[in-house]
Amino acid sequence: MFFRLLRLVLLLALVVSAPLSFGAAAQGLAQAPAGLVADQQKILQDLTTKTDNLEKKIQQDSEDDASLVDIRLQLEELSRNSLNSALAFRPRLAEINARLDQLGAPPAAGQPPEPDIVTAERQALASEKAEINAVIATAQNLSIRVSGLIDRIGNMRSELFRNLLTKRYVLSDALSPEVVSDAHEEFTGFYKAVSSWLIFAFKFKFQAVLAATLMALVLAAVLLVGGRRLFGRVFEADPGVEDPSYLSRLSVAFWSTLLPTLAVGAFLVSTVFFFNYYNVLRGDIGVFLNALVAVIAVVFCVNRLTNAALEPQLPNWRLIPVETGPARWLVRLTTAMAVVIGVNNFLSVVNDKMGSPLSVTIARSFVATIVVGVILILMGLLKPFKASDGTWRPWPTWLRYTSVALGLFTIAAALLGYIGLAIFVSLQVVVTGTILVTAYIGFLSARAIGEEGGFADTSIGRWLSANSSYDETALDQLGLVVGVAINLMIVLVFLPLILLMWGFQPGDIQAWGYKLATGLTIGSVTISVTGILTGVVVFIIGYFLTRWFQGWLDGSVMARGKVDTGVRNSIRLAVGYAGVAVAALVGVSAAGIDLSNLALVAGALSLGIGFGLQNVVSNFVSGLILLAERPFKVGDWIVAGDTTGTVKKISVRATEIETFQRQSVILPNSNLINNAVGNWTHRNKLGRVDIKVGVAYGSDVKRVHALLLEIARSHPLVLKNPEPFVLFANFGAAALDFEIRVFLADVLNGNVVQNDIRFAILDIFSSEHIEIPSTPRAVVETKKHEAWPIDDDKIEAEFAERELAEAEAAVEKKRLAKSGRKARKPDPD
Amino acid sequence: MPCEMQQRRCETPILQMWKSLVAAITFLAVGGSAFAASAVNKDTETRTLIVTEGGGKTELALAAGETVEFCPNGCFVTLPNGDLEALTGSETVEISGGVGRIK
Numbered sequence: 032m033f034f035r036l037l038r039l040v041l042l043l044a045l046v047v048s049a050p051l052s053f054g055a056a057a058q059g060l061a062q063a064p065a066g067l068v069a070d071q072q073k074i075l076q077d078l079t080t081k082t083d084n085l086e087k088k089i090q091q092d093s094e095d096d097a098s099l100v101d102i103r104l105q106l107e108e109l110s111r112n113s114l115n116s117a118l119a120f121r122p123r124l125a126e127i128n129a130r131l132d133q134l135g136a137p138p139a140a141g142q143p144p145e146p147d148i149v150t151a152e153r154q155a156l157a158s159e160k161a162e163i164n165a166v167i168a169t170a171q172n173l174s175i176r177v178s179g180l181i182d183r184i185g186n187m188r189s190e191l192f193r194n195l196l197t198k199r200y201v202l203s204d205a206l207s208p209e210v211v212s213d214a215h216e217e218f219t220g221f222y223k224a225v226s227s228w229l230i231f232a233f234k235f236k237f238q239a240v241l242a243a244t245l246m247a248l249v250l251a252a253v254l255l256v257g258g259r260r261l262f263g264r265v266f267e268a269d270p271g272v273e274d275p276s277y278l279s280r281l282s283v284a285f286w287s288t289l290l291p292t293l294a295v296g297a298f299l300v301s302t303v304f305f306f307n308y309y310n311v312l313r314g315d316i317g318v319f320l321n322a323l324v325a326v327i328a329v330v331f332c333v334n335r336l337t338n339a340a341l342e343p344q345l346p347n348w349r350l351i352p353v354e355t356g357p358a359r360w361l362v363r364l365t366t367a368m369a370v371v372i373g374v375n376n377f378l379s380v381v382n383d384k385m386g387s388p389l390s391v392t393i394a395r396s397f398v399a400t401i402v403v404g405v406i407l408i409l410m411g412l413l414k415p416f417k418a419s420d421g422t423w424r425p426w427p428t429w430l431r432y433t434s435v436a437l438g439l440f441t442i443a444a445a446l447l448g449y450i451g452l453a454i455f456v457s458l459q460v461v462v463t464g465t466i467l468v469t470a471y472i473g474f475l476s477a478r479a480i481g482e483e484g485g486f487a488d489t490s491i492g493r494w495l496s497a498n499s500s501y502d503e504t505a506l507d508q509l510g511l512v513v514g515v516a517i518n519l520m521i522v523l524v525f526l527p528l529i530l531l532m533w534g535f536q537p538g539d540i541q542a543w544g545y546k547l548a549t550g551l552t553i554g555s556v557t558i559s560v561t562g563i564l565t566g567v568v569v570f571i572i573g574y575f576l577t578r579w580f581q582g583w584l585d586g587s588v589m590a591r592g593k594v595d596t597g598v599r600n601s602i603r604l605a606v607g608y609a610g611v612a613v614a615a616l617v618g619v620s621a622a623g624i625d626l627s628n629l630a631l632v633a634g635a636l637s638l639g640i641g642f643g644l645q646n647v648v649s650n651f652v653s654g655l656i657l658l659a660e661r662p663f664k665v666g667d668w669i670v671a672g673d674t675t676g677t678v679k680k681i682s683v684r685a686t687e688i689e690t691f692q693r694q695s696v697i698l699p700n701s702n703l704i705n706n707a708v709g710n711w712t713h714r715n716k717l718g719r720v721d722i723k724v725g726v727a728y729g730s731d732v733k734r735v736h737a738l739l740l741e742i743a744r745s746h747p748l749v750l751k752n753p754e755p756f757v758l759f760a761n762f763g764a765a766a767l768d769f770e771i772r773v774f775l776a777d778v779l780n781g782n783v784v785q786n787d788i789r790f791a792i793l794d795i796f797s798s799e800h801i802e803i804p805s806t807p808r809a810v811v812e813t814k815k816h817e818a819w820p821i822d823d824d825k826i827e828a829e830f831a832e833r834e835l836a837e838a839e840a841a842v843e844k845k846r847l848a849k850s851g852r853k854a855r856k857p858d859p860d
Numbered sequence: 861m862p863c864e865m866q867q868r869r870c871e872t873p874i875l876q877m878w879k880s881l882v883a884a885i886t887f888l889a890v891g892g893s894a895f896a897a898s899a900v901n902k903d904t905e906t907r908t909l910i911v912t913e914g915g916g917k918t919e920l921a922l923a924a925g926e927t928v929e930f931c932p933n934g935c936f937v938t939l940p941n942g943d944l945e946a947l948t949g950s951e952t953v954e955i956s957g958g959v960g961r962i963k
Binding site: 111114117118120121124125128160164167168170171174175178179181182 | 912914915916917934935936942943944945946948959961962
């Protein structure tokens with residue numbers, strides 16, 4: 032009765048407290064950041080306004096490529112921002128969802144109604160969720176719109192590019208005498224702008240200019256001097272060296288291009304930076320200065336590179352084996368080409384800023400392209416090599432024709448009025464050519480390092496061989512790895528560079544890389560490079576972890592735990608195989624290969640595999656049993672069938688046994704499991720050696736027995752327990768046979784002990800005058816046939832005599848048979 | 861043979877080379893991972909996600925138990941229960957019982 036009451040009270044308490052606790056929790060949760068939705072709405076409003084502005088700007092700047100790129104970057108930023116503003120709702124959404132889960136579904140028609148407070152809360156949460164969803168939807172729409180705009184910019188830019196290449200200008204208009212006056216006007220304007228700036232700078236900012244220039248100079252000097260100090264040896268070509276190695280020539284070319292270019296670049300960039308910093312620049316001067324700086328840097332780099340590769344002064348250090356005269360000419364022509372292209376670019380900036388007429392632009396580009404075309408043809412027609420008979424030989428055919436064709440194409444395009452195309456081609460020739468030449472030099476150096484002994488000759492290789500334990504083979508392999516790595520790096524650096532030069536966007540390249548990495552879908556199979564690479568990497572890591580664990584377990588734990596060698600070996604092997612199997616499994620799943628698909632195939636194939644790999648599987652299982660059962664261990668002396676020898680290695684399929692003749696016998700494990708295996712050294716190395724000896728009849732056998740026992744006991748390797756034993760074995764045909772049986776602690780010493788004991792027996796028997804009989808060899812006399820008889824009567828008489836003897840023998844035999852005696856079988860041995 | 865006399869010395873260069881190779885690969889693997897969001901369908905029936913990526917919406921149907929990688933650079937996704945969520949491209953969307961959860 033009392034219990035029933037208690038239960039009722041408890042039940043009531045529960046019913047009352049349940050909604051209460053719900054309410055308390057709901058109150059805690061209801062205090063959501065009320066401003067969140069409003070905040071994000073405002074941010075999205077801002078973003079939408081910005082997008083509207085940018086869209087208008089796209090319309091305005093539809094002809095300006097640089098401006099379009101800039102707008103594109105801003106749009107990408109907007110897209111990210113809208114995503115971020117949507118992301119801000121995630122914690123709140125998670126809270127709401129969790130709470131809705133707690134509240135559960137609204138009660139169905141038949142069920143009792145829930146408290147009002149629960150219904151109200153559910154509704155409040157649902158409406159908040161709807162509100163948030165609406166804001167996120169706004170963000171989503173904005174993001175879609177921005178993406179559309181970005182696509183539009185891409186289309187516009189490619190359209191612009193096409194126009195640039197295909198637009199034809201009427202040259203007769205552009206190249207009229209008016210151009211001269213236009214150009215003169217423009218030059219005057221430019222001169223005025225620069226001179227007024229110079230006057231301004233000298234009058235008001237002289238100290239700042241001085242300070243800025245000085246600082247930039249100091250920075251460049253530090254870079255140059257520091258570089259010389261650091262890389263002095265590889266930096267300069269030494270004229271005294273008769274025949275520098277290809278690698279040192281390459282490194283000289285590389286460093287003597289890189290360091291001065293860096294120094295000049297640093298000087299130029301820091302000049303511009305400090306001028307900006309001190310507010311020396313005014314108006315368009317900054318733009319002019321930037322363009323000028325770029326031109327100087329490019330021309331300098333090209334000049335250094337050609338000088339380094341062709342070395343007109345030092346034929347020994349030349350990378351490309353051209354003659355000295357042509358080398359000089361090539362350097363001049365290349366530099367001239369870079370200067371023309373650079374000046375043309377600089378002037379285009381000036382034209383842009385001065386708002387000069389189109390005719391000037393066309394005329395300038397026309398001249399520049401014609402000059403570049405002529406230079407290309409000249410380079411192609413140059414005869415840089417000397418044959419052995421002293422005649423000059425041209426470039427390889429493909430190079431010659433490419434160069435001449437490019438030159439002719441540029442000139443023809445310019446003459447026909449396709450100025451944009453001509454400028455594009457000539458710019459590409461210079462820039463892409465420079466990139467390609469640099470990449471080619473890189474490839475050559477990779478090849479030189481990868482060659483045998485190449486890496487050991489480098490300064491790093493010398494340092495490594497002096498300071499580490501790397502031997503020649505390891506250095507060679509390292510060189511190979513470095514060579515491959517350099518090749519890979521060149522492809523990774525220069526391929527995107529060239530693609531970028533040819534108008535591809537970084538986003539395109541990134542998208543390709545991503546596609547290649549995440550998976551090319553062929554039918555229903557997706558091949559993913561990263562997946563496979565990840566799998567391989569995971570497997571390698573797993574493999575090395577296993578190896579490390581194995582070594583640690585074997586070397587540190589089990590060695591110190593004084594674990595038996597056999598057990599150690601077994602555990603090590605088992606851990607190794609298990610680790611590799613796990614690593615392979617993990618690797619396969621990391622590669623994204625679905626093992627369940629494989630299971631089907633495996634099921635179908637298992638029957639075939641079962642038959643085909645019967646032997647292998649049986650050996651494998653036997654190997655596992657060997658590891659577990661351990662009938663022998665490494666180092667044991669075993670006898671398996673015809674094979675006797677020491678166990679060298681127990682693998683999972685076969686066991687390697689080395690015979691005493693040092694022949695390695697690989698025995699399949701199933702042989703060792705299915706057949707009897709004798710092990711001389713299973714539990715211990717104790718073993719018995721038997722030595723037989725015979726003494727002549729008539730010797731004092733008691734004395735012999737005592738002597739033999741004495742000999743056996745006196746040998747140091749013979750065990751006292753079990754005691755040596757001398758067996759009086761047999762009354763032999765020619766001798767009384769004795770057998771000495773001795774036990775040895777290590778049966779492997781058997782031969783030594785046998786030798787010692789036999790020598791001792793001989794010595795002692797001879798001193799004691801005991802004879803060891805040797806069975807005399809039987810003397811076999813060959814019977815000669817008698818001569819053919821001549822006397823017939825005598826033969827007849829002998830024949831009759833023989834007949835008579837035989838008849839008598841037969842009678843005698845019959846008599847014996849009747850008496851019932853039988854010949855007995857001999858006893859078994 | 862010097863190798864037999866100094867077993868340890870002969871092994872080390874190859875071992876060290878392997879070590880550095882492994883280190884490099886590990887570094888690459890760590891750097892290269894985590895480049896896309898993934899969605900897991902733990903239900904027994906096919907579920908559909910609507911992914912807004914770039915300029916368009918695509919429907920991503922997930923068979924029962926399937927895992928899909930999508931959305932490398934951020935996107936919006938409509939979950940099967942109608943919730944709209946933004947993803948940065950590193951999350952895992954788990955669908956169970958017709959409800960998507962972001963982890």
